[in-house]
Amino acid sequence: MIVKVDGLVKRYGKLVALDYLNFEVEEGEIFGLLGPNGSGKTTAINCILALLKYDKGSIEVFGKPMGPDEFDIKRNIGLIMQNVAVFDELTVYENIQYFCSLYINDKKKVNELTEEAIKFVALEDYAKFYPKKLSGGLLRRLNIACGVVHKPKLIILDEPTVAVDPQSRNKILEGIKQLNEQGATIIYTSHYMEEIEQICSKIAIIDKGRVVASGTKEELKGMISIGEKITIETFQITEDQIMMLRQMQNVLSITYENNQLEIKSGKGKNNLLQVLHYMESNNISFGKVFTQLPTLNDVFLEITGKELRD
Amino acid sequence: MQVFRTYFKIMKKHMLSLFLYGIMFIAITLLVTFQIFRDDNKEFAVSKVPILLINNDGDNEFVEAFITYLEGYVKYIDVEDSEGARKDALFYHDVYYILTIPKGFTDEFLSGKEIVLTKEIQPDKMMPVQSVDSAIDNYLNMAKTYINYNSEFEIGELTNFLSMNPVEDTEIIIESSKKKSIDSAGFNMYYFNYMGYIMIVCFILSVGTVMMSLNGLDISRRQSVSPVSSRGLNFQLILANLVFVVAYLSILIIIGYLANPLRSFDFGFMLMVINSFVFALVTLCISYLIGISIKEKNAIQALSTALSLGLAFLGGMFVPQEILGSATIKVGSFLPSYWYVRANNTIGSLSNYGIKNLRPIFQYMAIQIGFAAVFIAMILVVAKKKRQNAT
Numbered sequence: 110m111i112v113k114v115d116g117l118v119k120r121y122g123k124l125v126a127l128d129y130l131n132f133e134v135e136e137g138e139i140f141g142l143l144g145p146n147g148s149g150k151t152t153a154i155n156c157i158l159a160l161l162k163y164d165k166g167s168i169e170v171f172g173k174p175m176g177p178d179e180f181d182i183k184r185n186i187g188l189i190m191q192n193v194a195v196f197d198e199l200t201v202y203e204n205i206q207y208f209c210s211l212y213i214n215d216k217k218k219v220n221e222l223t224e225e226a227i228k229f230v231a232l233e234d235y236a237k238f239y240p241k242k243l244s245g246g247l248l249r250r251l252n253i254a255c256g257v258v259h260k261p262k263l264i265i266l267d268e269p270t271v272a273v274d275p276q277s278r279n280k281i282l283e284g285i286k287q288l289n290e291q292g293a294t295i296i297y298t299s300h301y302m303e304e305i306e307q308i309c310s311k312i313a314i315i316d317k318g319r320v321v322a323s324g325t326k327e328e329l330k331g332m333i334s335i336g337e338k339i340t341i342e343t344f345q346i347t348e349d350q351i352m353m354l355r356q357m358q359n360v361l362s363i364t365y366e367n368n369q370l371e372i373k374s375g376k377g378k379n380n381l382l383q384v385l386h387y388m389e390s391n392n393i394s395f396g397k398v399f400t401q402l403p404t405l406n407d408v409f410l411e412i413t414g415k416e417l418r419d
Numbered sequence: 420m421q422v423f424r425t426y427f428k429i430m431k432k433h434m435l436s437l438f439l440y441g442i443m444f445i446a447i448t449l450l451v452t453f454q455i456f457r458d459d460n461k462e463f464a465v466s467k468v469p470i471l472l473i474n475n476d477g478d479n480e481f482v483e484a485f486i487t488y489l490e491g492y493v494k495y496i497d498v499e500d501s502e503g504a505r506k507d508a509l510f511y512h513d514v515y516y517i518l519t520i521p522k523g524f525t526d527e528f529l530s531g532k533e534i535v536l537t538k539e540i541q542p543d544k545m546m547p548v549q550s551v552d553s554a555i556d557n558y559l560n561m562a563k564t565y566i567n568y569n570s571e572f573e574i575g576e577l578t579n580f581l582s583m584n585p586v587e588d589t590e591i592i593i594e595s596s597k598k599k600s601i602d603s604a605g606f607n608m609y610y611f612n613y614m615g616y617i618m619i620v621c622f623i624l625s626v627g628t629v630m631m632s633l634n635g636l637d638i639s640r641r642q643s644v645s646p647v648s649s650r651g652l653n654f655q656l657i658l659a660n661l662v663f664v665v666a667y668l669s670i671l672i673i674i675g676y677l678a679n680p681l682r683s684f685d686f687g688f689m690l691m692v693i694n695s696f697v698f699a700l701v702t703l704c705i706s707y708l709i710g711i712s713i714k715e716k717n718a719i720q721a722l723s724t725a726l727s728l729g730l731a732f733l734g735g736m737f738v739p740q741e742i743l744g745s746a747t748i749k750v751g752s753f754l755p756s757y758w759y760v761r762a763n764n765t766i767g768s769l770s771n772y773g774i775k776n777l778r779p780i781f782q783y784m785a786i787q788i789g790f791a792a793v794f795i796a797m798i799l800v801v802a803k804k805k806r807q808n809a810t
Contacts, residue, residue: 211647
């Protein structure tokens with residue numbers, strides 16, 4: 110077990126930020142903490158890193174209780190935050206070198222690792238640049254290099270892709286997968302469900318400081334009643350026909366807006382065929398047809414009654 | 420010592436502006452100091468000292484004789500009878516010395532009591548001012564000696580004696596070595612006072628900016644999760660700040676020492692050096708506090724200008740304290756710069772270094788250390804608040 114959070118409670122006055130939070134992160138996992146803004150993700154991370162005192166519960170990292178003076182544990186942790194935390198006055202190389210030197214005393218080793226980290230984030234051409242000369246995407250890569258240069262066993266990424274362009278975001282996600290393949294365990298927090306789905310091997314959905322569901326993405330999707338979402342473009346369907354569709358077996362709900370008929374079906378086979386057959390036999394013309402498996406947003410919606418982006 | 424090294428790497432990026440500021444201020448300081456220095460010597464040699472005499476003791480034989488005697492050394496100037504007009508006269512160098520003879524002076528002096536003539540001086544004119552001091556001291560000492568050896572005397576006899584036995588010319592009795600020492604102290608006094616301004620500007624700009632970089636919210640978080648203890652980080656930061664301040668100040672002092680044409684490494688100079696290190700400590704604390712409180716680098720530049728000018732003017736670094744208004748003095752006494760300048764002025768006017776003379780100087784230094792303690796307390800409060808906000 111790399112991280113074990115057990116019954117964690119954190120209050121800010123009357124506000125309960127973490128409400129008996131529990132989760133475990135196994136070695137080699139990419140563990141996703143998914144939740145809307147204000148759900149307690151960053152508070153949980155701060156508690157794990159001993160940046161914040163908590164009111165109840167316990168945290169173990171690498172099998173030992175975590176605390177502010179647990180320097181042996183800290184030596185094996187890397188942190189990448191949402192905001193870029195680098196010195197404007199130091200070059201790309203000097204920045205990475207400095208943060209590496211906080212973990213490693215051997216100067217030669219520091220220089221070796223610095224060069225490796227620069228290669229890893231593909232900033233070789235910018236090593237002598239000052240951060241102000243870098244684009245947003247390059248800055249993010251520098252931020253990542255500063256967090257992983259010392260080759261930590263546990264890397265915590267707290268919403269590292271906020272306000273990042275899609276191309277840089279993909280590069281960051283690829284990099285995280287690569288670090289995981291090299292042996293690092295990852296904790297990744299985000300409110301972007303697509304990212305979590307894309308890279309995480311295990312996910313905990315968090316809301317109001319509690320884990321409301323956890324497991325692999327397949328396990329999470331298996332917890333809810335929705336089997337698939339069918340979207341059909343149609344221009345001439347009556348209220349009665351919609352009523353008839355609603356009464357079909359396995360149909361959970363139907364909405365019709367802007368010529369788009371959206372049908373949520375329960376788990377089962379031939380949901381789409383059944384709907385299309387009805388439309389054909391009733392001479393309801395239709396255009397484009399899409400079918401989609403449930404997303405983590407659907408999971409969150411069904412469990413909490415609200416959208417992830419609410 | 421990674422934080423220590425990084426401190427100086429960051430400082431290196433601000434070195435050019437720091438160097439330019441330093442050179443500019445030192446050049447101005449030396450220019451002004453030399454100008455004052457030259458004026459002082461020239462006027463001392465060729466003219467009588469313009470003074471304003473305020474006689475509150477009424478017209479009597481002893482006072483009249485004293486005034487007549489002083490005419491040999493000074494030129495009496497009439498100034499409107501108001502405090503503002505007197506301050507203006509001093510400020511615009513219409514008079515260098517305001518001498519007040521207090522009420523009851525003659526009676527108390529003749530009865531052998533210690534009585535002090537009050538004076539206000541133009542500190543830019545230390546040489547002529549000191550010549551007037553000497554003339555007054557010589558006359559009164561002569562009178563005191565006569566009184567001590569003649570228990571029953573008439574005032575007429577005393578004034579006759581004093582006029583028949585003129586005291587030696589002040590200009591003549593100043594020995595060459597003594598004159599050199601007075602010049603050197605005067606130069607040092609001006610240089611060290613102006614240097615206070617350089618310290619405030621440069622330390623806020625450099626230390627403030629570096630501390631702001633090293634204490635940024637996100638950088639702090641990243642450092643907090645590293646295996647370096649916060650005590651270790653703070654130790655390295657404090658050490659780096661002290662090394663920088665000592666090095667920078669030493670350069671300023673050495674330049675000032677070498678620029679002084681009559682330089683002498685005497686006790687007065689040493690006292691001014693100690694005083695400047697005490698003030699550097701206060702300035703460092705102010706800069707550190709600004710560095711951990713301010714979030715915008717541009718704000719530091721504006722703050723350094725406003726604070727340095729405010730502290731310099733109210734503390735009497737540019738305008739001598741003797742001619743500052745009483746309200747300004749009152750405000751100034753709540754500032755460390757005032758006590759720094761006061762200590763320098765006191766050191767500059769010392770003719771002997773007895774315990775009695777040194778005590779006020781050490782008191783002024785202690786007051787500055789008190790200010791430093793207050794700023795350190797504020798730093799601890801702000802740092803604690805920042806740590807809480809960081810999470």
